[in-house]
Amino acid sequence: MIFSSLVFLYAFLPAVLLVYFLCPKRWRNGVLLIFSLLFYGWGEPKFILLMIGSFTAAYALGFPIAKYRLEKPAAAKRWMFLSLAISLSSLFFFKYYDFGARTLSRLPFWNIPVFGLSLPVGISFYTFQIMSYTIDLWRGDASLQRNYAAFGTYVSLFPQLIAGPIVRYREVDGQLRERSVTVSDFSQGVERFCAGLAKKVLLGDPLASGWIYFRDALTLSPSALGAWASVIFYSLHLYFDFSGYSDMAIGLGRMFGFRFPENFNYPYTAGSVTDFWRRWHITLSTWFREYVYIPLGGNRAGKGKQFRNLAVVWLLTGLWHGADWNFLLWGMWFLLLLSVERFVIGVERLERVPLPLRRAVTLLVVFLGFLLFSETDLPTVGRTFGYLVGVDCRFSDVLDLYRLRVLLPLLAVAAVGCTPLPKRLLTRLSERCGGLTRVRPVLCALSLLFATAYLADKAFTPFEYFHF
Amino acid sequence: MRSERITAILFCAFLLCFALLFFLFPQSSFSLSEKRALQTKPSVSVSSVLSGRFGKEVDDWYADQFPFREMFVGLKGAAEILEGKGENNGILLGRAGQLARVRFDMMKEKGIVPDADRLNKEHLRAIAEGVNRAAANARVPTVFLFTGRSIDVAASSFGYPSVDPSALLREMFVADVVSPNISAVLRERYEAGEAVVYRTDHHWTTLGAYYGYCEAMRSFGMEREIIPISAFTPVTVTERFRGTFGAAGGMKWVKPDKIDVWTFPDDGDYTVFADGKPAGGFYTFPPEGDPIGYELFLDGTHDVVTVEKTGEKRPRMVIFKDSFANSLAPFLARHFDLVLLNLSSARKDYTDLTATAEAYNADCVLVVYTVSNLLTSDTAARFR
Numbered sequence: 108m109i110f111s112s113l114v115f116l117y118a119f120l121p122a123v124l125l126v127y128f129l130c131p132k133r134w135r136n137g138v139l140l141i142f143s144l145l146f147y148g149w150g151e152p153k154f155i156l157l158m159i160g161s162f163t164a165a166y167a168l169g170f171p172i173a174k175y176r177l178e179k180p181a182a183a184k185r186w187m188f189l190s191l192a193i194s195l196s197s198l199f200f201f202k203y204y205d206f207g208a209r210t211l212s213r214l215p216f217w218n219i220p221v222f223g224l225s226l227p228v229g230i231s232f233y234t235f236q237i238m239s240y241t242i243d244l245w246r247g248d249a250s251l252q253r254n255y256a257a258f259g260t261y262v263s264l265f266p267q268l269i270a271g272p273i274v275r276y277r278e279v280d281g282q283l284r285e286r287s288v289t290v291s292d293f294s295q296g297v298e299r300f301c302a303g304l305a306k307k308v309l310l311g312d313p314l315a316s317g318w319i320y321f322r323d324a325l326t327l328s329p330s331a332l333g334a335w336a337s338v339i340f341y342s343l344h345l346y347f348d349f350s351g352y353s354d355m356a357i358g359l360g361r362m363f364g365f366r367f368p369e370n371f372n373y374p375y376t377a378g379s380v381t382d383f384w385r386r387w388h389i390t391l392s393t394w395f396r397e398y399v400y401i402p403l404g405g406n407r408a409g410k411g412k413q414f415r416n417l418a419v420v421w422l423l424t425g426l427w428h429g430a431d432w433n434f435l436l437w438g439m440w441f442l443l444l445l446s447v448e449r450f451v452i453g454v455e456r457l458e459r460v461p462l463p464l465r466r467a468v469t470l471l472v473v474f475l476g477f478l479l480f481s482e483t484d485l486p487t488v489g490r491t492f493g494y495l496v497g498v499d500c501r502f503s504d505v506l507d508l509y510r511l512r513v514l515l516p517l518l519a520v521a522a523v524g525c526t527p528l529p530k531r532l533l534t535r536l537s538e539r540c541g542g543l544t545r546v547r548p549v550l551c552a553l554s555l556l557f558a559t560a561y562l563a564d565k566a567f568t569p570f571e572y573f574h575f
Numbered sequence: 576m577r578s579e580r581i582t583a584i585l586f587c588a589f590l591l592c593f594a595l596l597f598f599l600f601p602q603s604s605f606s607l608s609e610k611r612a613l614q615t616k617p618s619v620s621v622s623s624v625l626s627g628r629f630g631k632e633v634d635d636w637y638a639d640q641f642p643f644r645e646m647f648v649g650l651k652g653a654a655e656i657l658e659g660k661g662e663n664n665g666i667l668l669g670r671a672g673q674l675a676r677v678r679f680d681m682m683k684e685k686g687i688v689p690d691a692d693r694l695n696k697e698h699l700r701a702i703a704e705g706v707n708r709a710a711a712n713a714r715v716p717t718v719f720l721f722t723g724r725s726i727d728v729a730a731s732s733f734g735y736p737s738v739d740p741s742a743l744l745r746e747m748f749v750a751d752v753v754s755p756n757i758s759a760v761l762r763e764r765y766e767a768g769e770a771v772v773y774r775t776d777h778h779w780t781t782l783g784a785y786y787g788y789c790e791a792m793r794s795f796g797m798e799r800e801i802i803p804i805s806a807f808t809p810v811t812v813t814e815r816f817r818g819t820f821g822a823a824g825g826m827k828w829v830k831p832d833k834i835d836v837w838t839f840p841d842d843g844d845y846t847v848f849a850d851g852k853p854a855g856g857f858y859t860f861p862p863e864g865d866p867i868g869y870e871l872f873l874d875g876t877h878d879v880v881t882v883e884k885t886g887e888k889r890p891r892m893v894i895f896k897d898s899f900a901n902s903l904a905p906f907l908a909r910h911f912d913l914v915l916l917n918l919s920s921a922r923k924d925y926t927d928l929t930a931t932a933e934a935y936n937a938d939c940v941l942v943v944y945t946v947s948n949l950l951t952s953d954t955a956a957r958f959r
Contacts, residue, residue, distance in 0.1 A: 324693055
């Protein structure tokens with residue numbers, strides 16, 4: 108199930124809200140767990156067992172880790188590695204086995220069977236959450252969760268189950284044990300959810316249509332303008348789609364008394380690639396920094412090791428997004444950019460470049476990176492890169508210009524929408540005329556109304572972050 | 576605090592209200608405006624739940640039976656137009672409420688390119704090769720009437736940079752191919768203010784079909800036998816026709832079309848059989864209360880339709896066709912016994928025009944196929 112569907116909005120959500128708030132507090136984790144499993148199993152019930160198995164193993168192995176952590180650190184470490192191995196084994200099998208088998212089978216004398224496995228929804232997200240519990244527990248950053256329902260709720264909590272934000276265990280440890288929801292919390296959650304829904308359905312999906320249009324047009328009559336348009340529409344779509352979904356998740360969490368970490372902070376206004384990754388999919392970057400980069404040594408111990416650590420993180424980041432060469436190359440593209448910024452240009456020199464120029468260059472390289480991200484077929488990626496610089500195509504055609512003209516209002520709204528300007532404007536107006544706060548419920552209702560209209564028209568695209 | 580409370584209450588009320596209305600509203604199994612079966616309440620079984628089919632069916636059930644669905648679709652259509660797109664779901668809104676589809680699932684060597692508005696030159700070449708091949712093989716007079724898309728005929732109503740594919744195709748046809756330029760004829764009439772295509776549907780009107788009839792007759796060298804317009808009596812059978820563009824575009828404010836049938840004194844002398852069963856004449860009216868649509872002509876879609884005049888033996892014309900021929904047939908039936916074969920049939924492949932025409936003892940052959948169908952299928956590329 109996805110948030111941007113009629114069945115979620117008008118069946119699942121009212122039902123879970125009703126049952127949750129009618130139940131005594133001590134049952135609420137159980138209610139969320141049951142509804143989350145229903146949410147997860149909606150399209151692919153067979154994978155519920157896999158998820159339950161994964162979190163049950165981590166839950167059970169948490170006890171010896173907590174028990175031996177202080178007295179027998181080596182034993183605790185062994186239990187931790189066992190828990191991580193179990194978590195990672197299902198991720199590796201379902202996500203990477205076929206890719207590995209296909210790749211190795213290309214070598215002489217290797218013939219490994221390919222199973223054609225379908226990827227369990229959200230496996231990368233919940234595996235990382237489980238691992239964060241195990242590691243936090245071993246490090247002593249979190250306490251043992253004895254309540255099975257509470258732990259199951261942490262892993263399977265439907266607002267963030269299939270597309271994040273990736274919540275580290277210690278961030279919600281206390282909230283799993285005790286939380287309350289005020290009218291203010293609930294209403295802020297509603298506002299955030301409606302904003303996310305509007306971003307996803309009213310901007311993200313139409314931008315996706317624009318991208319698909321230009322991408323497909325390249326196969327019939329390629330043009331440089333069409334190639335640039337496809338790159339820009341895709342990049343904007345990805346932001347509104349994913350950040351909209353994150354907003355919905357954060358908003359839903361708030362309605363149920365959880366405070367999830369932020370996942371985006373206007374990434375397309377970043378002044379460098381390093382800055383971009385502080386603003387894009389923040390919870391994933393944080394996870395890798397905390398559980399991979401820093402344990403490997405981080406920025407310490409010389410440039411050589413720093414580069415190695417960076418390379419490991421970006422190799423894993425690429426692979427996390429998908430088991431295909433394009434994702435790997437996408438990770439390497441960012442490794443290259445970040446290395447150039449860090450080791451060749453240097454932070455100080457970079458900051459001397461005027462901000463508008465830095466932003467323009469950052470947008471350009473990030474958007475070009477997303478071209479790699481959007482297409483698994485590498486020859487197609489290569490051809491599209493060629494079209495961007497006018498190889499084997501004309502500059503534009505009359506249909507490109509027509510389509511760009513009619514999509515210009517959408518593009519303009521999207522371009523402004525990915526900057527802090529709308530939020531600043533609303534805050535400033537609210538400060539000047541206090542009555543504006545009354546408009547907020549109306550804005551929520553309008554978002555819901557129009558999103559419903561777009562969903563009723565079936566003008567939505569499957570959520571892309573599903574398969575990561 | 577007050578506005579926070581209002582936000583929370585409004586949100587919950589909105590959700591609960593529609594959640595309840597979904598179950599309270601009467602549900603239907605068929606959408607007349609979309610002409611398709613709707614998903615009804617799915618049945619639960621262990622296997623359907625475990626396979627995920629149940630979840631998918633519930634999703635479809637909600638999407639199909641959602642309360643005020645048509646109103647929401649209209650709201651979305653209005654939002655898209657107000658946003659300056661000028662179109663919704665690939666349906667363009669032109670002057671005076673003229674609608675036209677501009678995006679099609681274009682055929683390509685490997686599969687299709689969905690929702691595209693570009694022409695695939697290779698596919699056009701393949702179509703031309705098929706037509707050239709069929710024309711060269713033909714043993715009886717054969718005419719290809721490739722009816723234009725609304726966007727080509729009503730181009731003057733839109734600021735859309737349309738390229739008429741039939742013009743490109745004609746350049747690729749060899750001299751043997753007899754293919755009147757019906758798009759140009761209809762475009763000229765449209766620009767003169769005549770309603771030759773529906774505003775809310777992809778078909779030609781009865782007047783448009785009449786011009787198609789005139790062009791076909793001229794192409795067969797029978798110009799003198801064309802029955803003048805004045806010999807027919809137009810009868811308006813509905814003024815509330817909302818066709819395929821109207822349904823897909825969601826532009827509820829566009830005025831519906833009227834459908835005319837042109838009657839002729841000897842209409843009662845013709846027998847029409849659709850897939851072997853009597854169809855009751857040129858026009859089949861739906862049950863009282865149901866909207867009248869283009870299916871009125873020759874009882875809608877059938878694989879084989881025959882039209883004969885009682886007690887008279889006449890030359891036989893085999894028409895390889897899509898639905899455009901249904902409103903054309905009543906005109907041609909004044910001169911020929913007709914066998915209409917559906918080129919889009921899922922059961923039978925009629926693309927071997929020569930062999931099929933021989934099997935039906937054709938005296939002449941007419942191919943009536945829309946340009947949009949040419950572009951979105953490989954039917955013509957397989958002509959022999």
